Amino acid sequence: MNRNKNAFTNGIRDGIPIALGYFAVAFSLGIVAKKAGLNPFQGFLSSLLNHASAGEYAEFTVIMANAPYIEMVFVILVTNIRYLLMSCALSQRFDPDTSNMHRLLVGFGITDEIFGISIGRSGALNPYYNYGAMAVALPGWSMGTAMGIVAGSVLPASVVSALSVALYGMFIAIIIPASRTNKVVGGVVIISFLVSFIVSKIPLFGRLSDSMKISILTVLIAGAAAALFPVKDDDDDTLTDSGLQ
Amino acid sequence: MTHNIYLYILTAAAVSCLIRVLPLTLIRGKIKNPFIRSFLYYVPYVTLAVMTFPAIIAAPQVPLAGILALIAGAIAAWRGVNMMGIAALCCGVVFVCEMAAGYLVY
Numbered sequence: 513m514n515r516n517k518n519a520f521t522n523g524i525r526d527g528i529p530i531a532l533g534y535f536a537v538a539f540s541l542g543i544v545a546k547k548a549g550l551n552p553f554q555g556f557l558s559s560l561l562n563h564a565s566a567g568e569y570a571e572f573t574v575i576m577a578n579a580p581y582i583e584m585v586f587v588i589l590v591t592n593i594r595y596l597l598m599s600c601a602l603s604q605r606f607d608p609d610t611s612n613m614h615r616l617l618v619g620f621g622i623t624d625e626i627f628g629i630s631i632g633r634s635g636a637l638n639p640y641y642n643y644g645a646m647a648v649a650l651p652g653w654s655m656g657t658a659m660g661i662v663a664g665s666v667l668p669a670s671v672v673s674a675l676s677v678a679l680y681g682m683f684i685a686i687i688i689p690a691s692r693t694n695k696v697v698g699g700v701v702i703i704s705f706l707v708s709f710i711v712s713k714i715p716l717f718g719r720l721s722d723s724m725k726i727s728i729l730t731v732l733i734a735g736a737a738a739a740l741f742p743v744k745d746d747d748d749d750t751l752t753d754s755g756l757q
Numbered sequence: 758m759t760h761n762i763y764l765y766i767l768t769a770a771a772v773s774c775l776i777r778v779l780p781l782t783l784i785r786g787k788i789k790n791p792f793i794r795s796f797l798y799y800v801p802y803v804t805l806a807v808m809t810f811p812a813i814i815a816a817p818q819v820p821l822a823g824i825l826a827l828i829a830g831a832i833a834a835w836r837g838v839n840m841m842g843i844a845a846l847c848c849g850v851v852f853v854c855e856m857a858a859g860y861l862v863y
Contacts (some may be wrong), residue, residue, distance in 0.1 A: 529844040539828050554762055561770035569760035571769045578760060581768050588772040594804060595773070599780035601797045608786035619778035624808060629840065631801040667819065670859075674852035676816040677826045681840075683805040683845030684827065692804060697802050704806035711810050734803045738795035 516640040523644020529678060530625045530645065530654030536675030538653045539667065541568055542660015548572040557655040563623050567655075585734055593727045598627040605630070605637040607650040614639040621625040621646040623653075625679055632686045696741045704733055822854035 538559060545555040550572070562568050569724055570591045574584045608614070618639050626645050630637055691698030711717050711725060721727070788794055814823040826847040833843050 525848050526840060529841045533844065550762060554766060557763075558766045558769070558778050561766065562773050567769070567773060571765070574769075575760075575762060575765050581760065581764065584765055584768045585772050588769045589776070592773050592776050595777045596780060597800050597804065599777050600784060601800045601833055603784035604778060604780050604788060604794070604797050606781070610781055615781045616778055619781040620774055622777045624805075626768060627801065628805055632840075668853060670855055673817045673819075673822075673855060674848045677813055677823060677847045678844045680809045680813040680816065681826070681830045681844035683809045684830040684847070685834050685838075685840040685843040686859050687805050687809070688831050692835055697799070700799055701806045704803045705810040708807040709811045718781070729807045730800055730804045733807075734799035737799040737803070738792050741795070742791050743795040743798045 516638065519638035519641040520644040522648075523641040524648055525644075526629045526641075527645035527648040529682060530629070530649040533625070533675060533678035533682070534649055534653040534673055535656035535659075536667070537565055537679065538656025540672065541565060541572075541659040542657040542662075543677055544572050546661045547658060548576040550575070550660045550661060555657040555661045555750055556654045559651060560587075563621075563653050564595070584757040590724055592677075594624075594626075594730065595622050595722070597730055598622050600629065602630065602637065605633075608635045609640065610621060618642045618709075621650065624648065625682060628686050629659075630688075651710070653708075667710065696737065700733065700737045704729065707733060766858040817851045817855065819851075821856050821860045822851040823856070826855055 541559070542552075542555050545558070545568075550558065556569060558571065562571065567588055570587045571584065574587050599622060602618065603615075603623070606618075618637075621642055625640060626649060630642055631644060633641060687697075687701050691701050708725075708729060711729065717725060782836045788797070810827070813827050814820045817826070819824045829850045830843050833846050838846070
């Protein structure tokens with residue numbers, strides 16, 4: 513009981529910077545939503561249920577185009593496919609006895625950032641940590657979207673610009689310490705940076721959505737790393753000790 | 758034919774939710790296959806790295822500010838600064854850089 517409460521508090525603590533970053537990003541997403549004809553409540557609802565930056569951007573373009581519903585299914589599937597990989601990865605962090613209710617709720621709450629901070633935790637994942645993070649991050653995201661629709665451009669550009677890197681700062685906070693403790697992870701991170709940069713410069717790949725690029729690169733690079741440097745699988749502690757303190 | 762915005766939102770939400778929830782509920786217990794285990798072990802780092810770079814350069818108004826934020830953040834992370842501190846540092850670096858760039862331009 514106490515451990516769950518602790519995990520929840522930690523989740524809230526780590527969720528606050530996410531919520532702040534989300535608010536700023538969602539604010540600009542709200543401007544797109546407004547163009548697509550959504551009112552503040554619809555923007556709020558969309559962000560509460562979908563909470564995905566690239567996914568929602570794509571969603572609003574589908575709405576704007578007045579495209580068939582089946583196109584929405586396809587577009588969301590493609591732009592959000594990385595969550596499938598994240599969900600697979602998280603499944604390995606759960607205690608096998610974790611109930612379906614916890615699995616469902618934690619799964620619902622997966623975002624890039626919440627996934628990022630939960631993967632950075634040591635040992636088996638406590639669902640209450642995710643609930644804490646979701647409790648602040650998701651409202652931040654949803655209210656940011658609604659505010660963006662209402663207020664357009666209230667925040668000065670310099671503030672939006674500065675806040676836009678908060679999320680990346682959090683990613684760095686996860687991948688760099690892991691790279692320090694595990695050389696293979698460090699190499700994989702550097703290769704990922706390089707390949708991602710090269711792909712962004714090749715016009716041929718310009719037509720792929722960002723989420724699609726992320727998914728393809730993740731499968732290729734993580735697959736190559738797994739083939740070349742298999743992780744010793746004595747037990748989970750080796751896994752967590754080797755990369756994630 | 759016009760479509761209902763709420764139906765659009767619900768369709769998108771249903772697909773997102775299935776993608777997120779299915780693996781977590783279907784994969785119970787530990788995967789034994791060493792390749793898949795290793796693959797899933799590397800997935801988070803690759804995904805986060807690919808999402809960070811070069812996007813961090815494109816996010817601010819001044820690309821150099823993004824590069825400096827990345828370098829500053831990486832050094833701080835290497836030295837063990839916590840997540841919130843690194844996020845704040847990156848924001849600060851971009852804010853200051855863009856202020857400085859503003860003075861240089863005008």
